[in-house]
Amino acid sequence: MELQLRGPNMKRITSPELAREFIDAQIRLIREQVGESKVLLALSGGVDSSVVAALLIKAIGDRLTCVHVNHGLLRKGESEMVLKVFREELGANLIYVDAVDRFLDALAGVEDPEQKRKIIGKIFIDVFAEEARKLEGVRFLGQGTIYPDILESHGVKAHHNVGGLPEDLNFELVEPVKFLYKDEVRVVGKELGLPDAMVFRQPFPGPGLGVRCPGAITRDRLELVRESDAILREEFAKNGLAGKVWQYFTIVPPFRSTGIKDGKRTFEYAVVLRAVNSVDATSATVEEIPYPVLFHIRDRILAEVQGVNRVLFDISPKPVATIEWE
Ligand code: XMP
Numbered sequence: 001m002e003l004q005l006r007g008p009n010m011k012r013i014t015s016p017e018l019a020r021e022f023i024d025a026q027i028r029l030i031r032e033q034v035g036e037s038k039v040l041l042a043l044s045g046g047v048d049s050s051v052v053a054a055l056l057i058k059a060i061g062d063r064l065t066c067v068h069v070n071h072g073l074l075r076k077g078e079s080e081m082v083l084k085v086f087r088e089e090l091g092a093n094l095i096y097v098d099a100v101d102r103f104l105d106a107l108a109g110v111e112d113p114e115q116k117r118k119i120i121g122k123i124f125i126d127v128f129a130e131e132a133r134k135l136e137g138v139r140f141l142g143q144g145t146i147y148p149d150i151l152e153s154h155g156v157k158a159h160h161n162v163g164g165l166p167e168d169l170n171f172e173l174v175e176p177v178k179f180l181y182k183d184e185v186r187v188v189g190k191e192l193g194l195p196d197a198m199v200f201r202q203p204f205p206g207p208g209l210g211v212r213c214p215g216a217i218t219r220d221r222l223e224l225v226r227e228s229d230a231i232l233r234e235e236f237a238k239n240g241l242a243g244k245v246w247q248y249f250t251i252v253p254p255f256r257s258t259g260i261k262d263g264k265r266t267f268e269y270a271v272v273l274r275a276v277n278s279v280d281a282t283s284a285t286v287e288e289i290p291y292p293v294l295f296h297i298r299d300r301i302l303a304e305v306q307g308v309n310r311v312l313f314d315i316s317p318k319p320v321a322t323i324e325w326e
Contacts, residue, residue, distance in 0.1 A: 006147060006179045013184040019191035023055065026176045030059035034140055039174055041142035042128055043068045043094070045082040047201055048144030048177060051185050053086060054192040055176050056142050062093045064142065067131045069124060072100035072222070073208030076230040085195060099127045104219060111216045113326035120207045125165060132169050141171035145178045146185055202247050203281070211324045215254035220307065221269060224252045227305045228271045235297045241275070245287045248275040251314075251325045259309030270310035271301050276323055284318040 013019050039056055043049050043066040056064040066086060070079045079096070086092040106119050132138065165171070177185050189199040205211055209225045228250040236242045251272040259266040273294070278284035298311040314321070 004150065004178075010179060013180065013187050015187070016191050019188045022188055023058070023191060026055050027059045030056060030174060030176060033174060034060055034063070036063075037139040038063045038065065038135070038137050039140040039142050040064075040132055040135065040138045040171065041066050043082060043086065044206075045074070045078050045198065046144070046204065047182075047185055047189055047199055048146055050082075050085075050144075050194055050198050051177055051189045051192065052142050052144045052175075053092065054090065054189070054194055056174070057086075057090050057092055058192075062091075064093060065135060065138070066092050066094045067097060067128060068094060069097045069099055069127050071103040071120060071124065071208065073103065073120070073210040073217075075204070075209065075233075076226050081195075081197065085198065095131055097127055097131060099123070102127070104217065104222075107210070107217045109216050113211065113214075116210055116217070116326075117207050120210055129166055129169055132165070139172060140174045141165075142174045142176075145173075145175045147179050147181050150178060200243065202242075202245075205324060211326050212249060212251045213254075214251065214326045218254075221252050221254065224269055224271065224305055224307055225250055228252070228301050228308070231300045231304065232273060232297055235293065235300070236275075239290075239293050241287070241289070241293070245275050246277045246284070247323060248273075248287075250274070252308075253325070257310055261309065266309050268307050268309040270312055271305065271308050272312045272314050272325075273297065274314045274323070274325075276318070278318070278323070281323060282318075284323050286315050286317055289313070 011018060013022055039060060041049065041053055041056065041064060043053050045068070053064070053066050068079065068082050068086075083094065083096060087094045103120065103123055106123055107116060110116050110119060177188070180188070186199050190196075209222060209229070210217055212225050212229075213222050232248060232250055233242070236245065236248055241248070251274060252269050253272065256267050256269050259268055275287040275289055276284040277287055294313060301308055301311050
């Protein structure tokens with residue numbers, strides 16, 4: 001496949017005016033490409049797929065079908081936000097697939113990180129393909145490919161680990177943001193009226209909380225990751241850190257340690273906090289979080305997340321550590 005490059009005269013989209021121009025042009029181009037056909041899109045809630053969904057809704061309305069797969073590894077409130085924004089506010093034709101049990105059952109007992117990623121990727125494809133086969137008259141697949149995906153991985157959405165769709169689902173691609181950098185996608189998303197929580201979202205890995213629940217994923221530990229992550233995100237937002245720190249999240253390792261509560265010994269899990277700055281994820285430095293903020297987050301996690309008796313802060317840069325724990 002020939003590598004398509006951004007034209008030398010293409011303006012960088014830095015303002016609402018330029019975003020509006022881009023949106024109008026893309027609506028025309030999408031209509032030209034798609035005609036009266038139907039388009040299918042996997043909508044994760046990430047900024048790229050959300051912007052593509054919003055553009056397609058403007059261009060072709062309910063000839064777009066979005067599929068949102070809940071694999072049980074999403075952050076707290078994430079699926080709800082996708083449903084609220086796209087179904088209720090934008091009137092999207094949106095299929096919500098609750099595949100939580102399917103993913104978590106397949107992952108039960110699997111410790112190897114790469115094996116976990118493969119299972120998540122494969123089931124995602126299976127679920128999406130099943131939904132695609134139920135629909136009639138779909139000719140196109142919408143995709144949130146962005147320019148770094150083209151430059152870094154030859155047009156495959158970086159890190160998605162999902163492989164391709166089965167051969168019988170031979171869709172043509174609609175990729176309206178494929179020549180945009182991430183910051184431009186955000187400007188376009190803002191102009192399309194998407195909420196800030198979606199547009200300025202920190203990077204979130206495809207396998208989701210699965211890589212933050214190291215070793216074999218259990219439902220109880222996954223819940224601890226989800227609840228502690230929600231507290232961390234809330235406190236970062238309140239303390240002006242959300243827009244400043246590149247990526248921040250919690251991890252719950254697969255072992256317990258002793259503690260003491262109400263005079264009794266406990267044997268519970270530890271929550272690890274991680275907050276890093278990076279430009280392109282190939283290296284990362286640790287953000288210095290003020291102690292009062294750290295202590296408040298610690299207090300909230302210990303009080304509100306049942307089954308946790310210890311909170312740690314990971315001070316390891318990349319390299320030698322990676323950003324995620326697996
Ligand atoms: P690491 O842990 O390798 O992470 O330092 C670098 C960046 O990539 C994200 N990441 C992933 N994203 N699928 C993804 O879509 C994955 O399997 C995956 N693993 C890591 C990570 O969140 C960080 O931003």
